[in-house]
Amino acid sequence: MLTPEFVMPPEATEPPSTRAAPPARGRQPATSDPAVDPTVDPTVDPTVDRDDIVLTHERRPWRQLVIAALVGVLLGSSVPAVLQQADRTAAVERVDGLRSTAQRYLDAIAGGDAALATAIAPVEGDPAPAQALRAAEPITAVEVSSVVVDEQAGSVEVRYQVGSARERQTLSAERAAGAWRLTTSLAEPVVVHATDGSTGVLVGGVELPSSRAVMLYPGRYEVDRVSGPMLRTGGEGFEVDGDPASSTELHTSVEPSERLGDAAIAVAASRVESCEAQPACPIGQYTVVAIPPVAPEILRVDPDGATDLVVVLGLDAASGGRRQELQLRVITDGADAPLRWECGAIDEPHSDLEPCMP
Known part of the structure; x- marks a missing residue:
């Protein structure tokens, strides 16, 4: 008798591509329908872990803000320092520029260079010819003692020696086109x-x-x-x-001059002699009538060649020593040679003049 053999049918297997993987922790099944499951964000890849999503949207902006804040602090602290350094550098340059200008000014005056001094600090008024400064005994010990500057204005204190005196002056200055110019002159x-x-x-x-x-x-x-x-x-x-x-x-x-003085005294002596010959001559009222050995005094010199002088004749003893004078005028030619003399009345300084001779 034959015994039947039992054979187990082969186990059914699914193709690897159709086998469903077990859902991972924290993940939604790939077959979830957004219309059914409201927790599903249709814009999010369903294979992305939600923890990663939180990190992306919440933690990274915080980190960027921290980094940005740190950079801002660093930049904010360095920019003022750079600006302050630039301001200090510019201020030093302005001070040095004004100091140099003032020193050049003093050196020009000490060196007799009036043209350069006037170019640095213009002179208000009528400047004397440059030759006058060259002939002077120059200032010495020149120095710039202090400088104060602003953006476009400043002042500088200078010192120098004139003869035996030590002088100190403060000069104002202005800045234009990057250069300093003194606005106060020492002239x-x-x-x-x-x-x-x-x-x-x-x-x-x-x-x-x-x-x-x-x-x-x-x-x-x-x-x-x-x-x-x-x-x-x-x-x-x-x-x-x-x-x-x-x-x-x-x-x-x-x-x-000695020649003119001698001639004037001779004219006065002749005038006194003529007066004494007259009964009404006022000279008789004086106890001292003598032409002193002093030079006549110049009253006025006209450009046309006339020179007014006064000669002291004597003293009025009765009035306590009042001077007795005689006014003279000499007319000269172009070579300063006397042409004629005119005399006033004795003891009348404002009398009319008339021709007279020595």
């Missing part, structure tokens, strides 16, 4: 007071007129002594300290 007005009121004097060979003030730079000046056929001019030395608010008063003298 000051010098007013000439001549004895006759019209004749100018010479300083360094340059005539300083008495009709107007001229501007001179600091220094010590000497008045040239000039002797001509008729007149001698001169005066004491003087100093210009450079104070723009002050002025220098220059007093000069004009004297008759």
Whole structure:
């Protein structure tokens, strides 16, 4: 008898491509329908872990904000420092520029270069010819002691020696087109007071007129002594300290030359002699009638060649020593040779003049 054999049918298998993988932790099945499951974001890849999604949308912006804040702090702290350094550099350059300009100005005056000094600090008024500064005893020990600057303005304190005096002045300045220019000049007005009121004097060979003030730079000046056929001019030395608010008063003298003085005394003596011959001559009222051995005084010099003088004749003892004078005028030719004399009345200084002879 045959025994039947039992054979197990082969186990059914699914193709690998159709086998469903077990759902992973935290993941939605790939077959979930967004219309059915409201937790599913149709814009999100269903294979992406939701933890990763949280990290992407919540943690990364926070990190970027922290990094951005740190960068801002670093940049914010460095920008002011750079600007401050740039401001300090610019301020130093402005101070050095004004100091250099002031030093060049002092050096120009000390070196007798009036043209350069005037180019650095313009002079208001009538500047004296440059030759006058070259002839002066120059300033010494020049220095720039302090400088104060703003954006386009500044001031500088300078010091220098004039003769035996130590001077200190503060000059203003302005900045234009990147360069400094002094707006305060050390030149000051010098007013000439001549004895006759019209004749100018010479300083360094340059005539300083008495009709107007001229501007001179600091220094010590000497008045040239000039002797001509008729007149001698001169005066004491003087100093210009450079104070723009002050002025220098220059007093000069004009004297008759020795030849003119002798001629004037001879004319006066002849006039006195003629007067004494007359009964009404006022000279008889004086106990002292003598022409003293002093030079006549110059009253006025006209450009047309007329010179007015006064001769002291004597003293009035009765009035306590009042001077007795005689006014004279001499008319000269172009070569300063006397052509004629005119005399006033004795003891009448404002009387009319009339021709007279020695």
